[in-house]
């Protein structure tokens with residue numbers, strides 16, 4: 040029988056070194072920005088009761104079509120699902136643990152959606168995000184948006200556009216929905232088949248349609264901003280004023296509705312202009328004032344975002360910023376004695392906090408030097424019979440700047456430390 044030819048499942052992929060090192064560095068950069076802004080990390084389960092995610096809204100594709108759901112082996116079995124995003128889990132966590140508000144948490148991790156894979160769209164993808172629960176102060180919205188903005192900037196991204204809208208709240212949304220529904224119904228015969236179905240479920244989501252036949256109708260549709268009550272208008276104005284004060288540019292985007300049903304008031308998206316239009320959303324978020332309550336907690340307003348790390352790194356490639364970090368290996372130990380020297384020297388360098396590596400299988404000097412050159416290490420520590428006899432090591436500068444020298448074995452770690460500084 041032929042050996043099986045397994046591949047990573049459709050829509051997933053292995054992230055190998057050195058690209059994995061770049062991801063890790065991006066995650067660290069996000070953690071740093073979030074901690075600087077007073078957020079603490081939340082680590083939630085990767086799967087939840089399906090019901091948690093159903094609260095995201097029965098009319099969203101994420102819930103109706105894209106869920107990776109399964110039954111566990113319990114009796115009776117529990118209907119679970121891999122998380123498609125993290126806001127619902129954070130709100131479930133808030134309802135479960137009742138921390139003192141305002142509660143500010145950040146997260147990172149894989150999300151799962153059964154989508155049609157294409158460039159920048161995967162079935163397993165990585166998000167970083169934050170949520171602030173327990174305040175509806177517009178300055179909390181500005182803080183959250185600024186954190187996202189600063190993170191992109193910290194990676195060196197310059198071509199990011201912030202799109203901003205207000206989706207109103209339960210005091211003004213019904214009147215708008217009614218106006219939108221009757222406008223779309225009047226134009227029913229010109230809508231795409233898909234948008235006709237969407238209209239039945241949630242007229243707001245028709246505004247999300249990218250189908251060309253819907254373009255003209257959407258362009259002339261009534262706008263939420265014209266229906267805002269004084270209170271929601273004041274809230275939105277305060278968010279805009281805060282962004283102005285921080286010098287963060289934004290584009291008002293009155294048709295921005297975003298994929299999930301639960302958003303109220305402030306809604307935003309970050310778009311990478313360096314990416315092609317199909318998958319150029321590198322993050323998005325907004326305010327949601329009913330989700331914690333829907334998940335069994337007290338009425339709690341919230342604001343947050345999720346940023347798509349896979350696409351952010353594609354945007355970095357497109358803008359040629361945020362290169363792969365320098366290799367951690369600084370010293371490559373070349374041992375041609377066939378003894379344990381490489382083992383001992385590597386271990387003493389590593390315990391002193393200096394990245395060290397070596398080859399195995401007693402390879403020739405030439406073969407070992409080749410690997411040393413490829414490793415990105417700055418120095419080779421070479422040990423042969425001569426060095427063993429004199430109790431020394433030859434240190435060679437692999438970047439060719441200072442040649443080579445002999446160092447007493449006992450001084451190796453301190454000499455390397457000095458050279459690296």
Ligand code: AMP
Pocket residue numbers: 124152154159160161162163164165166298320321322323324345346347348349350
């Ligand atoms: P959403 O919660 O759908 O607004 O997603 C937030 C961000 O996650 C988006 O702006 C994308 O950058 C990223 N994202 C969402 N779905 C995918 C996917 N299937 N593949 C890659 N990134 C995604």
